[in-house]
Amino acid sequence: MLEIKSCPRCLGDLLTNRDMYGDYKQCLQCGFLRDLEPPVKPITLRSYAPESEKESDAA
Numbered sequence: 001m002l003e004i005k006s007c008p009r010c011l012g013d014l015l016t017n018r019d020m021y022g023d024y025k026q027c028l029q030c031g032f033l034r035d036l037e038p039p040v041k042p043i044t045l046r047s048y049a050p051e052s053e054k055e056s057d058a059a
């Protein structure tokens, strides 16, 4: 799901994504992350580039 101009930081496009912590939205322009569910750990400072967006099921 892509939300156009929904980023609170740069008004960029937010892409809904999911990782081991749950669903989150990531800005394609500035990398801003917003968790959609309460995280188990404080992970709001995570940051990685959209180019490295790879699923990893390795435990």
Ligand SMILES: [Zn+2]
Pocket: 007, 008, 009, 010, 011, 012, 013, 027, 028, 029, 030, 031, 032
């Ligand atoms: Zn942004």
